[in-house]
Amino acid sequence: MKPLNRSFYAKKPTEVARNLIGKHLIRQLPSGRILGGIIVETEAYGGRRDPASHAFRGMTPRNHVMFGEAGHTYVYFTYGFHHCLNFVTGKKGIASAVLIRAIEPTIGLEYMEEIRGNMNHRELTNGPGKLCQALSIDRTLNGCDVTDSKSPVKVYEGDSSLVTVNASFRVGITKGVTRKWRFFAESNEFVSKIPRGFSRERES
DNA sequence: CACTAGATTTTCT
DNA sequence: GAAAATCTAGTGG
Numbered sequence: 001m002k003p004l005n006r007s008f009y010a011k012k013p014t015e016v017a018r019n020l021i022g023k024h025l026i027r028q029l030p031s032g033r034i035l036g037g038i039i040v041e042t043e044a045y046g047g048r049r050d051p052a053s054h055a056f057r058g059m060t061p062r063n064h065v066m067f068g069e070a071g072h073t074y075v076y077f078t079y080g081f082h083h084c085l086n087f088v089t090g091k092k093g094i095a096s097a098v099l100i101r102a103i104e105p106t107i108g109l110e111y112m113e114e115i116r117g118n119m120n121h122r123e124l125t126n127g128p129g130k131l132c133q134a135l136s137i138d139r140t141l142n143g144c145d146v147t148d149s150k151s152p153v154k155v156y157e158g159d160s161s162l163v164t165v166n167a168s169f170r171v172g173i174t175k176g177v178t179r180k181w182r183f184f185a186e187s188n189e190f191v192s193k194i195p196r197g198f199s200r201e202r203e204s
Numbered sequence: 205c206a207c208t209a210g211a212t213t214t215t216c217t
Numbered sequence: 218g219a220a221a222a223t224c225t226a227g228t229g230g
Binding site: 043045052053054076078079080081082084086099101127128129130170171172173174 | 223224
């Protein structure tokens with residue numbers, strides 16, 4: 001099985017964000033150990049037109065990979081604690097990316113528990129900062145080519161047809177809040193936050 | 205369950 | 218110097 005190819009990523013961020021739901025995210029550690037899970041929540045970010053995007057004010061040392069070729073990782077550090085994983089989308093020269101907000105862990109649960117603390121499996125990876133910690137992702141992984149089978153981070157086809165994808169407003173931003181650019185798997189318990197108007201089945 | 209505040213440091217203005 | 222694509226613990230209902 002091969003990772004998703006570049007044409008998958010070379011589209012509008014909203015389209016890629018929606019299509020990524022249900023795909024398998026795979027992380028290979030330097031030790032060779034494999035961790036992974038199913039992507040259940042994403043958000044799309046644009047370029048100069050999207051006030052919530054890091055690229056809104058043009059290229060900077062931090063965001064320059066967002067302007068590059070689709071199918072590369074964009075990993076940044078924020079709030080003094082957390083890393084966030086994105087995939088670059090669209091055309092080269094025009095910034096856009098998709099933030100991976102949550103996964104349903106399927107491979108290497110024991111390792112994730114080891115570094116995140118032994119906890120409810122739902123708490124392991126249901127947030128952008130949490131999943132980066134669980135998968136040992138930091139800025140040294142910025143700019144990886146996700147379509148390369150040797151990359152430490154890859155995405156494989158999954159059972160996307162089984163999942164209903166919903167759209168809602170993005171989370172944790174103060175500008176561009178009216179765009180419904182957040183996508184998530186309906187009724188999946190690993191989604192980070194359920195917005196107003198949606199319910200989560202089988203919640204205590 | 206809903207809401208708030210505080211931690212901590214990089215990045216850009 | 219201010220803000221940030223977050224998380225956690227704590228309070229109150």
